[in-house]
Amino acid sequence: MNKSIGLCFAVVLIASSVLSNAQAYERVELNHDRTSIEYSGPINSVAKVIEGYRWLGQTKEMNGGVVFEAYDNKYFGRADTSLGNAILVKATFYTYDQVSKEAIMIARQSEITGFVELYGMESPELQMHIQTVGENEFQAFSSKYDSDKPQKLMTYKKVQQFGKSPHGERLKSAKEDGTWF
Template sequence: MVTATFYLYDKPVKEALMIARQSEIPGFVEFYGYESRELQLHVRMADDNAFQAFSSADEYRRPEKLMEYKKVEQFNKSNYESKLKSALDDGTVF
């Protein structure tokens, strides 16, 4: 059993108790919600800084459904942030 914390950008929005077991998808581990079976994720590590996931066992036959995530060191730290104009500056807001 594991506790999963779900984030929306850099803010935690939900915690769920999940059970881990071998997935039907070869090479993946399935995590599913202890209280809600509908909450599931099939995960495998791609490398040290990335993982791949499917939201259900049925999706692995459709490669376009594969989700890939990379490790994020800091949220909202962009080199472009200082170059962006505000909506008022670029004329979007009158």
């Protein structure tokens, strides 16, 4: 009797963990021309958490992270430009402790429910769909199409500094390190 109760309990635990891992995020269709101002409430609440901190990516493939800063939109409020209603963010991406890319990104409501989308002003294919999880963590998808693949969800944690590369400084040429003669 105790074995069958234990077996039932184990089956329930396994089923609930499988269901939670298979969670797909709901997507909604939004106007492609939506602006930041229309969704400034959710955008500002995410910005309060993520701006000015170092965020380390927490997957095996990531060896760095990102820092977000507010970016002054000199066109803000102007109706004659597409940036007139845009909230801009500067994202600096790191590989270990070295800057690998900087991008000015436009913030708007994501088509993934509960997320805010940041996309590159000059390269719209650069995207992050962000959801904060408390003050020290956020989760992100790199595309709205990844929301039905929970394994594509990336987790970032707040850190004081990014780690140094285990490979050290760039290797010197053979002539520079004295092995070439």
